Amino acid sequence: MAWVLDELGAGIPEADTLTGRIREDAAWWADLATPHEVEAYVAAGLRRIERTAFCEAARKRIFAAIWESFGDADRKAFLGRVDPAGRFTGRGR
Incomplete structure (x- = not known):
């Protein structure tokens, strides 16, 4: 298929x-x-x-588009992997 x-x-x-x-x-x-x-x-x-060299505004637009494509459960799971200092932890690094 x-x-x-x-x-x-x-x-x-x-x-x-x-x-x-x-x-x-x-x-x-x-x-x-x-x-x-x-x-x-x-x-x-x-x-x-x-x-x-990609301007920061363009990177933010791309990140926002990806973020908006996530459902609530995926957003919560993602945020659960960000430590208080803002570093991403766990798998997928």
Whole structure:
């Protein structure tokens, strides 16, 4: 079944920075893309952030979008792994 989804996928997103609609275009592409495609592009983008000078506001927008995708139980579990000093503890580091 996964190979069918790959074949029917939305393809590579086109970044249209000249019209200033990059966020709208990204949302449109994400609505058409398969979960596999979204995961692959998001993961690649997150890995790129580690190697690139990325403005703090952009990193905060990305973190907020990820946070909003979590349910209440996942948010509580995540916060339970942050110590009083603000350091993340436990698995997944």
